[in-house]
Amino acid sequence: MTETTLSSLLPDYVVINDPTSKNKDVLRTPAKKVIFPLDEETREILRHLSAKFDSEDNCAGLAAPQIGYDRCMIIFAIEEDEDIKNFRPDLTDTMPKSIWINPSWTPLSSETTIDWEACFSVADRVGRVSRFTEISYEAWTPEGKKIEGTACGFLARAIQHEVDHLNGKLYIDYVPEADLLTREEFNKLRDAEE
Numbered sequence: 001m002t003e004t005t006l007s008s009l010l011p012d013y014v015v016i017n018d019p020t021s022k023n024k025d026v027l028r029t030p031a032k033k034v035i036f037p038l039d040e041e042t043r044e045i046l047r048h049l050s051a052k053f054d055s056e057d058n059c060a061g062l063a064a065p066q067i068g069y070d071r072c073m074i075i076f077a078i079e080e081d082e083d084i085k086n087f088r089p090d091l092t093d094t095m096p097k098s099i100w101i102n103p104s105w106t107p108l109s110s111e112t113t114i115d116w117e118a119c120f121s122v123a124d125r126v127g128r129v130s131r132f133t134e135i136s137y138e139a140w141t142p143e144g145k146k147i148e149g150t151a152c153g154f155l156a157r158a159i160q161h162e163v164d165h166l167n168g169k170l171y172i173d174y175v176p177e178a179d180l181l182t183r184e185e186f187n188k189l190r191d192a193e194e
């Protein structure tokens with residue numbers, strides 16, 4: 001099977017500001033907790049989520065509701081990357097590609113950091129979002145093993161962004177509409193800063 005055929009079989013993104021996008025309620029409804037051991041339907045959703053993530057060149061993370069499934073599952077990867085570090089100096093903690101089931105987090109202090117975010121569920125928008133700088137997290141692997149740890153900087157931001165999707169929240173909820181930029185405006189701004 002060619003790559004094009006395969007990607008056309010993957011579920012579409014649910015996009016909140018795209019009038020043609022269906023099933024938008026899934027982005028605004030708390031997702032269902034996953035029960036272990038995973039049933040076949042849940043495993044199938046995980047395969048879709050993983051394949052969708054792999055089909056993107058430039059994707060830090062995805063949550064199941066973004067492709068239409070109301071399940072508490074996210075996939076993400078925050079890797080060491082000099083290009084990204086140029087504009088995200090707080091990319092210090094890293095995480096290899098991981099699937100987390102029923103994840104949650106707690107801030108470790110009141111310190112916050114403001115930085116740009118975008119999302120596959122919000123077409124052509126970029127905005128500056130305040131997030132907790134340091135968090136603790138817990139989640140489960142697909143095999144049911146508990147994961148616990150702490151995360152700082154961009155990794156903490158990515159976890160907060162993805163877990164928000166499981167609670168029916170989007171990053172644009174934290175940004176006044178007038179402060180959101182289009183991709184083009186954002187790229188111009190970044191070019192001007194360089």
Ligand SMILES: [Zn+2]
Pocket residue numbers: 118119120121161162165
């Ligand atoms: Zn998102």
